[in-house]
Amino acid sequence: MNVEQKEPARGGAIETREIVAGFDTREVLHGISMQIQPGQVTALIGPSGCGKSTFLRCLNRMHELVPSAFIRGSVQLDGQEVYDPELDPVFLRRRVGMVFQKPNPFPSMSIRDNVLAGLTLTNRLKASEADLLVERALNQAALWDEVKDRLKSPGMSLSGGQQQRLCIARSLAVDPDVLLMDEPCSALDPIATARVEDLIQSLAGDYTIIIVTHNMQQAARVSSRTAFLLSGELVEFAETNTIFTSPRDQRTEDYITGKFG
Amino acid sequence: MPDLKSHTDKIFDKELAEVSHRIERMGTIAGDMLAASVRAFNTRNTTLAREIMDEDTQVNRLEKNIDQLCLEIIAKRQPMASDLRFLVLVMKAVVDIERIGDIAVNVSERTMDLSRGALTGSWEELSEMGAIVLSMVRDGMRAFVESDEVLACEVLKRDAEVDRLFVKVFADLIELMGNRPDVINLGIHVQSVAKWIERAGDHAMNLAEYAIFRVKGHDGRHAGRS
Numbered sequence: 001m002n003v004e005q006k007e008p009a010r011g012g013a014i015e016t017r018e019i020v021a022g023f024d025t026r027e028v029l030h031g032i033s034m035q036i037q038p039g040q041v042t043a044l045i046g047p048s049g050c051g052k053s054t055f056l057r058c059l060n061r062m063h064e065l066v067p068s069a070f071i072r073g074s075v076q077l078d079g080q081e082v083y084d085p086e087l088d089p090v091f092l093r094r095r096v097g098m099v100f101q102k103p104n105p106f107p108s109m110s111i112r113d114n115v116l117a118g119l120t121l122t123n124r125l126k127a128s129e130a131d132l133l134v135e136r137a138l139n140q141a142a143l144w145d146e147v148k149d150r151l152k153s154p155g156m157s158l159s160g161g162q163q164q165r166l167c168i169a170r171s172l173a174v175d176p177d178v179l180l181m182d183e184p185c186s187a188l189d190p191i192a193t194a195r196v197e198d199l200i201q202s203l204a205g206d207y208t209i210i211i212v213t214h215n216m217q218q219a220a221r222v223s224s225r226t227a228f229l230l231s232g233e234l235v236e237f238a239e240t241n242t243i244f245t246s247p248r249d250q251r252t253e254d255y256i257t258g259k260f261g
Numbered sequence: 262m263p264d265l266k267s268h269t270d271k272i273f274d275k276e277l278a279e280v281s282h283r284i285e286r287m288g289t290i291a292g293d294m295l296a297a298s299v300r301a302f303n304t305r306n307t308t309l310a311r312e313i314m315d316e317d318t319q320v321n322r323l324e325k326n327i328d329q330l331c332l333e334i335i336a337k338r339q340p341m342a343s344d345l346r347f348l349v350l351v352m353k354a355v356v357d358i359e360r361i362g363d364i365a366v367n368v369s370e371r372t373m374d375l376s377r378g379a380l381t382g383s384w385e386e387l388s389e390m391g392a393i394v395l396s397m398v399r400d401g402m403r404a405f406v407e408s409d410e411v412l413a414c415e416v417l418k419r420d421a422e423v424d425r426l427f428v429k430v431f432a433d434l435i436e437l438m439g440n441r442p443d444v445i446n447l448g449i450h451v452q453s454v455a456k457w458i459e460r461a462g463d464h465a466m467n468l469a470e471y472a473i474f475r476v477k478g479h480d481g482r483h484a485g486r487s
Contacts, residue, residue, distance in 0.1 A: 246478025256341040
């Protein structure tokens with residue numbers, strides 16, 4: 001458990017204060033305050049419907065994309081208010097990338113174009129710059145050696161695990177500080193899962209990673225801190241080793257030992 | 262006290278209950294062996310001593326059997342928190358219980374040797390030590406199986422008296438052997454018995470410490486010495 005992580009070389013500190021969020025009249029999060037250290041892997045665990053994914057989406061303002069969504073409270077990224085009306089959400093989402101449950105490469109694009117997709121929306125790149133970026137991002141995502149000879153093949157031609165690493169490469173290509181991962185391995189086989197977990201640990205230190213997972217062993221393996229959410233409340237947030245060996249709160253104990261409900 | 266809340270997967274509850282049942286049984290057999298070995302020593306009962314030596318195979322078999330069961334559950338369930346602590350501590354506790362069984366055998370072997378010699382009678386302090394250690398083994402086991410932290414702390418407190426008695430027995434034997442060189446060989450056997458019984462007390466302490474770790478979730482062993 002808990003690979004020792006490097007000192008962060010960059011930003012990516014997140015602080016939430018009393019986040020209250022939901023849809024229409026239904027409140028999903030009832031006031032979540034957390035301090036997430038830069039360069040660390042933080043796992044969010046909890047039963048379905050506890051608000052993990054909603055919380056994750058509040059961090060890069062994806063929650064507000066749902067028409068009925070509401071949010072109150074504060075999210076700060078390196079001291080800057082994420083919900084500042086002056087802040088461009090598109091810019092924010094470049095600093096705070098997201099990887100989803102199901103790999104979602106753009107179907108009509110090649111592997112190379114998928115990696116560059118986030119950049120070409122806002123930047124004009126020379127071909128040589130683009131080549132370097134593609135190689136760097138695919139290397140970071142531990143996919144380069146597997147795809148370097150077929151960069152023009154469709155992204156969809158890759159296996160599920162490779163597609164997920166391609167999506168991670170796409171997120172990394174825009175040089176974010178934070179990566180949000182919403183059950184990134186739930187659609188992958190054990191070998192592909194191990195590759196993604198290995199990747200998460202190799203990215204720690206350089207990026208702040210927040211991962212939502214239902215797989216508690218995965219949370220125990222990859223994260224240094226773990227938060228347990230229940231019914232929209234933060235029950236316990238502590239060192240991962242503590243959470244999985246001697247949690248303080250009986251509700252955490254009941255959940256991780258399978259006595260919940 | 263035991264966590265009465267059950268797992269969503271009821272089969273997991275049954276598996277943990279089976280581990281608990283088996284280690285309790287192993288502890289009972291080893292405790293009974295130790296009690297009988299002290300009794301056999303005090304009365305120089307070689308028949309009883311021989312029976313104890315035969316019983317050790319049961320304890321050894323249970324040690325392997327419980328270890329295997331724990332391994333299977335860990336592989337299958339990937340337990341967490343109190344379940345993980347319980348299974349890991351069981352795998353440690355079986356080593357201590359098996360050693361208690363071995364000690365009963367060692368004491369029985371010495372009884373056989375002593376029965377052929379001239380050094381008869383029992384030592385009051387040694388009997389007293391045996392009684393305390395026996396209570397420590399039984400209560401240490403109960404504290405572990407029932408997650409009884411209070412009882413475990415009681416067990417830990419009893420060790421000081423065992424140590425005091427051991428020092429007394431040891432000193433008395435040195436004095437006796439100094440006065441009677443003809444019983445030196447046998448005196449060494451009695452000293453060994455005292456040492457074995459004192460060691461059984463240490464294993465009972467380990468069981469009590471596991472009980473506390475199981476309940477509190479932090480390892481209090483070697484407090485102030487590590």
